[in-house]
Amino acid sequence: MAIVWIDGEWRSREDARISVYDHGLLYGDGLFEGLRWYSGRIFRLDAHLDRLWDGARAIALSLPYTRDEMAATLREGVERAAKPDGYIRLVVTRGVGDLGISPALCPRPTVLSIFDDIRLYPRECYERGIAVVTASSRRLQGDVFDPRIKSLNYLNNVLAKLEAQVAGCMEAVFLNREGYVTECTGDNVFIVKNGVLKTPAVWLGLLEGITRNSILEIARGSFKRVEETTMTKFDLYTADECFLTGSGAEVIPVTKIDGRAIGTGEPGPMTEGLRAEFARAVRQG
Ligand code: PMP
Numbered sequence: 056m057a058i059v060w061i062d063g064e065w066r067s068r069e070d071a072r073i074s075v076y077d078h079g080l081l082y083g084d085g086l087f088e089g090l091r092w093y094s095g096r097i098f099r100l101d102a103h104l105d106r107l108w109d110g111a112r113a114i115a116l117s118l119p120y121t122r123d124e125m126a127a128t129l130r131e132g133v134e135r136a137a138k139p140d141g142y143i144r145l146v147v148t149r150g151v152g153d154l155g156i157s158p159a160l161c162p163r164p165t166v167l168s169i170f171d172d173i174r175l176y177p178r179e180c181y182e183r184g185i186a187v188v189t190a191s192s193r194r195l196q197g198d199v200f201d202p203r204i205k206s207l208n209y210l211n212n213v214l215a216k217l218e219a220q221v222a223g224c225m226e227a228v229f230l231n232r233e234g235y236v237t238e239c240t241g242d243n244v245f246i247v248k249n250g251v252l253k254t255p256a257v258w259l260g261l262l263e264g265i266t267r268n269s270i271l272e273i274a275r276g277s278f279k280r281v282e283e284t285t286m287t288k289f290d291l292y293t294a295d296e297c298f299l300t301g302s303g304a305e306v307i308p309v310t311k312i313d314g315r316a317i318g319t320g321e322p323g324p325m326t327e328g329l330r331a332e333f334a335r336a337v338r339q340g
Contacts, residue, residue: 246286
């Protein structure tokens with residue numbers, strides 16, 4: 056059963072409420088993190104808190120809790136949830152204020168955490184792979200609104216997700232304005248080509264995923280080369296293997312992009328190897 060913490064109060068899903076004057080709701084003014092716990096331990100908690108604190112600095116939001124307080128609350132939630140594995144949605148908003156977008160209207164940020172489960176893709180997709188499309192809309196450009204800020208404004212992503220669904224696919228890959236591959240609507244993207252593991256560099260305009268970074272760490276031990284680089288649609292279409300990563304998705308193979316089979320059209324051996332190593336790593340903390 057889901058439990059929710061809202062600024063010091065523990066609630067059931069049904070009793071968890073925030074104000075309609077919260078600027079997170081009214082203007083998407085806020086940040087979030089999606090974390091998982093495995094065997095009772097939150098995976099890469101420090102990295103998630105680092106990203107949240109960086110996001111808060113970027114949007115000039117002063118968090119009303121210390122990192123230690125936040126970590127303690129998250130750990131308490133995991134204990135209260137009383138199950139080995141689960142998902143945490145941590146949300147910070149500008150807070151409750153009068154109408155008008157000025158952050159000055161909100162004296163104190165709202166902080167809440169939902170302790171629940173998440174399944175973004177059906178189980179069989181992890182064995183078979185998924186089909187994705189490239190979105191016709193472009194990822195937000197870093198000079199307009201930096202995708203490294205994991206903000207409550209996800210319409211750029213939602214609209215591309217809709218495009219994917221219209222095309223009968225589960226996920227869409229974004230290009231940036233220059234036509235370079237960036238990321239998917241809720242996951243980072245990797246390819247394998249001639250034994251080299253490649254993923255778009257963060258400066259191209261994408262969220263620096265925590266799963267992405269764990270995969271890079273793992274792969275540096277097992278691949279002949281690992282590159283954070285530029286890639287175009289051509290690189291996707293001609294890849295030997297492709298997969299996506301995210302705290303929600305974990306590691307999921309991609310077997311088709313824009314109707315083209317990737318590699319053999321089956322999940323590739325390098326992807327399977329990384330998936331297995333990642334599954335081990337999350338249990339080790
Ligand atoms: N890109 C986007 C746009 C995301 O929303 C997410 C998280 N769901 C990711 C990438 C993956 O990041 P992480 O591995 O930290 O969950």
